[in-house]
Amino acid sequence: xxxxxxxxxxxxxxxxxxxxxxxxxxxxxxxxxxxxxxxxxxxxxxxxxxxxxxxxxxxxxxxxxxxxxxxxxxxxxxxxxxxxxxxxxxxxxxxxxxxxxxxxxxxxxxxxxxxxxxxxxxxxxxxxxxxxxxxxxxxxxxxxxxxxxxxxxxxxxxxxxxxxxxx
Amino acid sequence: xxxxxxxxxxxxxxxxxxxxxxxxxxxxxxxxxxxxxxxxxxxxxxxxxxxxxxxxxxxxxxxxxxxxxxxxxxxxxxxxxxxxxxxxxxxxxxxxxxxxxxxxxxxxxxxxxxxxxxxxxxxxxxxxxxxxxxxxxxxxxxxxxx
Numbered sequence: 001x002x003x004x005x006x007x008x009x010x011x012x013x014x015x016x017x018x019x020x021x022x023x024x025x026x027x028x029x030x031x032x033x034x035x036x037x038x039x040x041x042x043x044x045x046x047x048x049x050x051x052x053x054x055x056x057x058x059x060x061x062x063x064x065x066x067x068x069x070x071x072x073x074x075x076x077x078x079x080x081x082x083x084x085x086x087x088x089x090x091x092x093x094x095x096x097x098x099x100x101x102x103x104x105x106x107x108x109x110x111x112x113x114x115x116x117x118x119x120x121x122x123x124x125x126x127x128x129x130x131x132x133x134x135x136x137x138x139x140x141x142x143x144x145x146x147x148x149x150x151x152x153x154x155x156x157x158x159x160x161x162x163x164x165x166x167x
Numbered sequence: 168x169x170x171x172x173x174x175x176x177x178x179x180x181x182x183x184x185x186x187x188x189x190x191x192x193x194x195x196x197x198x199x200x201x202x203x204x205x206x207x208x209x210x211x212x213x214x215x216x217x218x219x220x221x222x223x224x225x226x227x228x229x230x231x232x233x234x235x236x237x238x239x240x241x242x243x244x245x246x247x248x249x250x251x252x253x254x255x256x257x258x259x260x261x262x263x264x265x266x267x268x269x270x271x272x273x274x275x276x277x278x279x280x281x282x283x284x285x286x287x288x289x290x291x292x293x294x295x296x297x298x299x300x301x302x303x304x305x306x307x308x309x310x311x312x313x
Contacts, residue, residue, distance in 0.1 A: 032200040036192075040208040045293050048215055052300030116271040117197040117278065125202060126278040130261040134246055136204075137285050141243045144292035148236065151299040 006061045008054055016047040033121045103128075171220075178220040185213035193286045197275070203282035207289025214290075215297045223301045232298045235291040242288030249280045 005011050019042030026035035090097035111123040125133050193206035218226030250261040258265035263277025 033202070033205075036200050036205045037208075040205050040212065044212045045208055045215070048212075048219070049296060049300065052297060056300065056303050114271070115274040115278070117275065119197055119199065121200070122196050122202050122278060122282070126281045127263060127274055130250075130263075130277075130281065133281070133285065134250070134261070137243055137246055137288050140292050141239055141288055144236075144239050144295050147296045147299050151303060152232075 006063070007059060008061055009051075009059055011061075012047060012050040012054065015050075016043050019043040019046070033119075175220055178216055182213050182217055185216065186210060189213060189290075193282065194279075196282055197278060203285025204289055206282075207286040207291075208293060210286070210290040211293035211297070214294055218297065218301060223298075223304070226298065226301075230294055232295060232302075235295045235298070238287055238291035239295060242284045242286070242291065245284030245287065246281055249277055249284070253277070 002014070005014070019038060023035045023039040023043065026032070026038055090099075094100075107124050107128055108120055110128075111117065111120045115123045115127055117123055189206045189210035192201035192209060193203065196202035196206065214226065214230055217229065249263075249266075253262040253265055254260050256265040261277075261281075263274045264270035266273035266276050
């Protein structure tokens with residue numbers, strides 16, 4: 001069992017493995033769309049981006065001197081709070097859970113009648129909750145713009161020089 | 168990575184199916200699992216794999232950053248445009264029922280276009296982020312540096 005690692009390459013690989021395992025977990029919970037996203041984004045792209053960041057910084061975490069008791073206390077407190085929070089959650093598969101009440105039955109019956117596509121997840125994502133998805137797409141666009149502004153602006157690279165050259 | 172012949176051949180075999188699978192996930196999202204987000208990420212993963220194996224200069228030749236940056240905005244504009252199309256045809260914003268004469272056909276078209284916009288934005292954003300990271304590297308890392 002690994003408790004502590006300073007090699008960040010190994011940390012990235014382990015988090016990728018963890019992501020892939022959670023994708024398998026989502027499949028067993030019948031959430032194939034979520035599993036798909038987790039496998040593609042969490043295990044795939046995130047790993048590559050982390051490795052890209054590692055190549056620019058360093059392979060090893062900086063050593064920490066002395067004992068850090070305050071973060072330990074905060075982490076233990078947060079863990080207890082989170083576990084306490086799960087006590088109120090409905091049992092797995094409970095048909096009376098709040099998530100299955102309210103608008104959900106309407107979506108499930110309405111998808112066939114109003115939209116006519118078999119995938120309820122796609123119907124909710126793109127049609128019923130179209131505004132939310134518009135916001136999410138905006139978030140991804142904004143994230144891309146943020147990275148461009150941070151890493152690209154003012155940086156003379158070979159590709160930029162080539163594209164900026166009038167020729 | 169030029170000397171890794173096994174990696175290069177494996178990537179050559181893998182990249183076309185990855186890109187094809189991304190298109191399948193994109194256009195089959197109404198019927199099976201998947202949709203614009205997943206398809207965009209898978210498509211970008213195929214291109215990034217190409218960049219990882221063949222180098223930064225090569226990925227810039229195949230998918231130039233300035234084009235990908237425009238695609239980021241185009242995808243989002245497709246989504247916003249579908250919303251305004253519903254508004255212009257007498258419905259509410261992002262109301263697909265009015266896009267075509269039959270409400271259900273309108274829903275199909277609306278979901279298709281919206282997912283396409285999402286897919287374009289996600290794929291190009293992932294690619295641009297990868298390119299931003301990779302072009303900062305002044306040199307290729309040796310194998311034992313990891």
